[in-house]
Amino acid sequence: MFQRLPLEPSGSTVGISIDGRRVEARAGDTVAAAMLAAGVVRCRTTPVSGAPRAPYCMMGVCFDCLVTIDGVGSRQGCLVRVREGMRIEMQQGARELGK
Amino acid sequence: MSAVAIRDAYDVAVVGAGPAGLAAATVCAKAGLSTVLLDEQASAGGQIYRAITETPVREKPVLGESYWRGAALVEAFRSSGAEHVAGATVWSLTREREIGVSVGGGAQLTGARRVILCTGALERPFPIPGWTLPGVMTAGAAQILLKSAGLVASGRTVLAGCGPLLWLLAWQYLNAGANIDAILDTTAEENRTRALPHVPRFLLSGYFLEGLKLVRAVKREVRVISGVTALRAIGDTGVRSVAFRRHGDVEETRLADTLLLHQGVAPNVNLALSAGVEHRWDESQLCWAPVLDDEGNSSVEGIAVAGDGAGIAGAQAAEWRGRLAAIAAARALGFSVPAVEEARARRELKRCLRGRAFLDTLYRPAKSFRQPSGDTIVCRCEEVTARQITDTVALGCPGPNQMKAFLRCGMGLCQGRLCGLTVTELIAEGRGVPPQQVGYYRLRPPVKPITVAELAALPKTEAAVKAVVRI
Numbered sequence: 001m002f003q004r005l006p007l008e009p010s011g012s013t014v015g016i017s018i019d020g021r022r023v024e025a026r027a028g029d030t031v032a033a034a035m036l037a038a039g040v041v042r043c044r045t046t047p048v049s050g051a052p053r054a055p056y057c058m059m060g061v062c063f064d065c066l067v068t069i070d071g072v073g074s075r076q077g078c079l080v081r082v083r084e085g086m087r088i089e090m091q092q093g094a095r096e097l098g099k
Numbered sequence: 100m101s102a103v104a105i106r107d108a109y110d111v112a113v114v115g116a117g118p119a120g121l122a123a124a125t126v127c128a129k130a131g132l133s134t135v136l137l138d139e140q141a142s143a144g145g146q147i148y149r150a151i152t153e154t155p156v157r158e159k160p161v162l163g164e165s166y167w168r169g170a171a172l173v174e175a176f177r178s179s180g181a182e183h184v185a186g187a188t189v190w191s192l193t194r195e196r197e198i199g200v201s202v203g204g205g206a207q208l209t210g211a212r213r214v215i216l217c218t219g220a221l222e223r224p225f226p227i228p229g230w231t232l233p234g235v236m237t238a239g240a241a242q243i244l245l246k247s248a249g250l251v252a253s254g255r256t257v258l259a260g261c262g263p264l265l266w267l268l269a270w271q272y273l274n275a276g277a278n279i280d281a282i283l284d285t286t287a288e289e290n291r292t293r294a295l296p297h298v299p300r301f302l303l304s305g306y307f308l309e310g311l312k313l314v315r316a317v318k319r320e321v322r323v324i325s326g327v328t329a330l331r332a333i334g335d336t337g338v339r340s341v342a343f344r345r346h347g348d349v350e351e352t353r354l355a356d357t358l359l360l361h362q363g364v365a366p367n368v369n370l371a372l373s374a375g376v377e378h379r380w381d382e383s384q385l386c387w388a389p390v391l392d393d394e395g396n397s398s399v400e401g402i403a404v405a406g407d408g409a410g411i412a413g414a415q416a417a418e419w420r421g422r423l424a425a426i427a428a429a430r431a432l433g434f435s436v437p438a439v440e441e442a443r444a445r446r447e448l449k450r451c452l453r454g455r456a457f458l459d460t461l462y463r464p465a466k467s468f469r470q471p472s473g474d475t476i477v478c479r480c481e482e483v484t485a486r487q488i489t490d491t492v493a494l495g496c497p498g499p500n501q502m503k504a505f506l507r508c509g510m511g512l513c514q515g516r517l518c519g520l521t522v523t524e525l526i527a528e529g530r531g532v533p534p535q536q537v538g539y540y541r542l543r544p545p546v547k548p549i550t551v552a553e554l555a556a557l558p559k560t561e562a563a564v565k566a567v568v569r570i
């Protein structure tokens with residue numbers, strides 16, 4: 001669980017969807033940060049055992065933040081910034097065919 | 100698809116926009132060389148100065164002076180004339196200094212007469228039971244969330260481990276008004292005695308007062324439980340509590356919604372290794388580090404390494420090492436840099452390194468936290484346990500590459516970044532030989548996963564043909 005510190009009032013937001021739920025994200029946030037801020041506790045399940053995972057390193061090395069972004073699978077959520085209208089989906093197991 | 104115009108060739112390519120990379124690129128560009136700085140993040144600063152130009156945390160005292168030092172570095176870089184390519188993942192580097200880089204989903208190739216690798220550090224693996232559970236993350240990750248998004252953990256937060264970053268994060272959290280339930284300090288008791296002889300030099304390093312102030316401030320406000328010798332994260336779909344033990348005591352449990360782990364950092368060596376740069380095991384820092392001369396030149400002609408990727412020494416040392424490598428590169432290409440600048444860089448670097456032996460000794464992570472046993476996951480990607488690894492060693496498996504073939508360990512997307520050190524140490528321990536003899540994963544490009552489509556769109560080169568696919 002993460003919460004936002006009181007920020008500058010000028011901070012703008014963008015509308016994204018996480019697994020179909022509409023969420024206001026802070027412009028400039030990465031997908032992983034936006035998910036944590038929105039109370040999402042996991043990003044994906046592992047291909048091996050199906051165990052849930054969530055961002056671990058936030059710097060692009062652990063790959064536990066993999067999500068499907070606008071239909072493209074296995075994107076590192078901690079390296080991609082949110083954009084207006086972005087659709088983020090939790091990833092089940094390995095990258096699905098066609099994604 | 101080419102998102103950003105990257106030229107075919109530069110005099111100097113610098114990889115990584117942390118303190119070393121920013122300083123190196125600035126020196127090169129100012130000396131008149133065509134310079135490109137390739138960096139994976141969306142904005143310059145690396146991890147230590149992450150989001151320095153755009154952090155939503157506007158109250159300067161929250162992150163502290165050591166963070167804001169980065170602003171001047173970025174400022175100097177911006178006016179240097181060097182090109183900055185943000186969001187650029189470098190996935191290959193050959194001995195001929197051909198660089199494969201992916202920007203915004205488009206792969207491109209470029210080349211440079213000199214390459215300075217400033218790929219920085221990674222947090223050392225902290226393989227305890229339950230470390231893969233959602234809600235368990237590194238202290239560095241929490242710090243990145245704070246710097247780049249103004250987010251802090253809410254609910255019950257426990258920090259565990261050892262090292263300067265753990266204390267720094269705790270201090271920044273308190274400054275930000277965030278709550279910390281407890282700090283489980285895993286610093287081994289014997290380290291305190293062993294570090295004593297290094298105290299005098301540490302006192303001269305400039306880090307002493309800053310560090311002392313910080314640790315004291317944290318201890319005044321947070322319950323610190325020291326002498327922790329065992330840790331477990333407990334939960335089902337996410338962490339619920341953390342269990343710990345002190346020496347022979349009975350196990351105690353504390354509720355936790357977030358568990359932040361840290362036991363130091365190690366050089367991020369993947370790109371340098373894949374380029375064939377010779378590395379050696381550093382026993383004082385328990386990691387692989389490139390073999391370098393005093394200008395940062397590696398065993399591969401034209402490739403230098405600077406910053407924490409050259410051996411952990413901290414942000415200020417990184418800056419000076421970056422400058423030294425850049426001065427050497429400029430000179431090698433026939434450009435002049437005033438001798439006084441080099442002399443100053445050497446002097447400053449020496450000053451920054453004074454406190455290192457103390458920190459390395461005091462915060463040397465305990466063996467039990469580096470070499471797990473039983474069902475503890477070592478390879479997070481392929482979910483390989485410590486027992487599987489030690490059993491395979493007992494069957495005669497001699498090194499990490501063979502281990503990969505047996506167990507798929509180190510074969511996942513992170514390419515060994517989260518298990519490599521642990522696997523090397525477990526095999527060395529099992530075989531009763533030094534880690535140097537065991538070696539590390541053989542790394543080949545792409546060192547970061549890219550898609551087949553990206554590779555297919557490239558002009559065909561050897562690297563592209565040899566490359567593999569992401570799953």
Ligand code: FES
Pocket residue numbers: 032054055056057058059060061062063064065066076077078079
């Ligand atoms: S959180 Fe580790 S790669 Fe994104």
